[in-house]
Amino acid sequence: MNEFNNLNTVPEVILKLVQEFSKLPGIGKKTAQRLTYYLVRTNTEDAKSLAESIMSVKNNIILCSECLNITEIDPCNICNNPQRDKSRICVVEEALDVLALERTGIYKGLYHVLHGVISPVNGIGPEDIKLNKLIERINSGNFIEIILAMNPNLEGEATSMYINQLVIDKSINITRPARGISIGSDIEYADEVTLGQAISGRQKF
Amino acid sequence: MFRERSRIYKTEAIILKQIPFLEKDRIITVYSQEYGKLRLVAKGIRSPKSKFGGSLETLNSVSLSIIKRTNLDLITEVYTNITYVNLRNDLHLLSKSMYWIELIDSFTVQNQPIENMFLLTEFALDLINSRQCNDLCLRYLELKLITISGYSPEIFECTHCRNKLEPSDHLFSFSDGGIFCDKCIKHSNSSLIKISFNSMKILRMLYREKHINKIQNIHVDKIIKLEIENFLINYLRYILEKDIKSYKFIKKISKLL
Numbered sequence: 001m002n003e004f005n006n007l008n009t010v011p012e013v014i015l016k017l018v019q020e021f022s023k024l025p026g027i028g029k030k031t032a033q034r035l036t037y038y039l040v041r042t043n044t045e046d047a048k049s050l051a052e053s054i055m056s057v058k059n060n061i062i063l064c065s066e067c068l069n070i071t072e073i074d075p076c077n078i079c080n081n082p083q084r085d086k087s088r089i090c091v092v093e094e095a096l097d098v099l100a101l102e103r104t105g106i107y108k109g110l111y112h113v114l115h116g117v118i119s120p121v122n123g124i125g126p127e128d129i130k131l132n133k134l135i136e137r138i139n140s141g142n143f144i145e146i147i148l149a150m151n152p153n154l155e156g157e158a159t160s161m162y163i164n165q166l167v168i169d170k171s172i173n174i175t176r177p178a179r180g181i182s183i184g185s186d187i188e189y190a191d192e193v194t195l196g197q198a199i200s201g202r203q204k205f
Numbered sequence: 206m207f208r209e210r211s212r213i214y215k216t217e218a219i220i221l222k223q224i225p226f227l228e229k230d231r232i233i234t235v236y237s238q239e240y241g242k243l244r245l246v247a248k249g250i251r252s253p254k255s256k257f258g259g260s261l262e263t264l265n266s267v268s269l270s271i272i273k274r275t276n277l278d279l280i281t282e283v284y285t286n287i288t289y290v291n292l293r294n295d296l297h298l299l300s301k302s303m304y305w306i307e308l309i310d311s312f313t314v315q316n317q318p319i320e321n322m323f324l325l326t327e328f329a330l331d332l333i334n335s336r337q338c339n340d341l342c343l344r345y346l347e348l349k350l351i352t353i354s355g356y357s358p359e360i361f362e363c364t365h366c367r368n369k370l371e372p373s374d375h376l377f378s379f380s381d382g383g384i385f386c387d388k389c390i391k392h393s394n395s396s397l398i399k400i401s402f403n404s405m406k407i408l409r410m411l412y413r414e415k416h417i418n419k420i421q422n423i424h425v426d427k428i429i430k431l432e433i434e435n436f437l438i439n440y441l442r443y444i445l446e447k448d449i450k451s452y453k454f455i456k457k458i459s460k461l462l
Contacts, residue, residue, distance in 0.1 A: 182254065
């Protein structure tokens with residue numbers, strides 16, 4: 001950015017926007033410069049619409065008081081939908097995971113977004129994620145199944161096992177998505193853990 | 206001992222932690238045998254079709270091929286040497302191993318290998334995975350970690366006058382890293398922690414002992430165990446100048462189970 005700063009010809013507002021863009025995840029300084037100069041060239045309507053969309057995300061988006069998913073209305077469309085199966089709850093790490101599961105079109109129950117996973121190495125303990133609200137929901141509702149759909153990595157496993165331990169006394173079915181080889185990949189290249197779990201969780205043809 | 210990395214290098218390593226990076230990548234922190242702690246990029250690892258699959262999971266012991274780059278080095282090939290399966294299926298074991306890797310991560314600095322640190326890490330994970338790591342064994346591992354990192358406590362003689370210690374309760378100074386005898390208390394720079402003679406006896410035994418199976422079979426009074434635990438945890442906190450998050454997690458888990 002230094003060589004960029006030295007050019008006195010670059011207006012202050014452009015430098016400011018480049019700086020703002022480079023704060024976004026996955027955007028480096030070069031990309032930020034490209035985006036900024038694209039916006040300079042684009043028509044006012046498009047730029048205005050972008051600015052408005054950014055502001056409305058910040059102003060209108062809230063967390064659903066039930067499932068803690070991001071939403072415009074409270075309770076969210078999923079919690080409010082009478083067609084959804086209210087006896088099942090699927091626990092996920094992030095709001096984006098809800099989107100991925102909804103795309104499958106198979107799951108018709110409710111969700112709970114934890115907004116993180118237990119990861120003491122990164123300084124995140126059970127008290128730092130939305131676990132209390134989940135336990136509160138489980139205690140006050142009539143659920144027959146809890147699906148622990150955390151990412152299949154160490155932190156996800158730790159969080160799943162921790163939740164399992166918290167609700168183990170209640171007569172609720174605790175399940176988690178099956179593990180296996182992804183469609184279109186080769187068994188030859190699958191790692192031992194995935195392949196092992198795929199074999200032990202095999203299904204009748 | 207600093208070792209210069211060549212353009213393409215190979216090493217054995219233990220995966221300590223990882224954070225998402227860009228669209229499909231991750232930055233993986235490992236502790237390697239030859240080069241100490243390294244921060245590496247695994248390209249495309251978050252995609253289900255990634256060639257790395259689950260081989261770069263935290264706590265795995267792996268052989269890595271790495272390309273040196275100006276900023277973060279790039280992992281090109283992984284071979285899983287050990288997957289600690291029990292750790293992943295038992296919350297109690299998992300919490301202990303998370304505690305261990307947090308300690309290793311906190312005690313080490315990038316590109317500065319510490320002699321025997323890799324072996325100790327692998328030994329500790331192996332011990333926890335075998336379900337043989339009781340509380341006293343964990344204290345043994347902590348003490349070994351403190352020692353090889355260069356913070357070995359002086360528990361056999363007075364830190365100031367070097368005289369042999371009387372068989373009684375002792376006063377330990379974290380900032381001086383050792384015990385002060387009654388005559389030398391005035392020379393201590395900071396407040397002193399009292400530790401009972403019996404606890405110190407066990408600590409000395411842990412310090413001297415080379416074989417873990419002897420420690421597994423010792424029966425120690427609960428109060429003494431707790432005193433040793435508090436002493437070592439506070440010493441670790443003093444050295445690291447921070448709280449150890451996964452220690453709190455272990456405590457939470459043991460209340461649950």
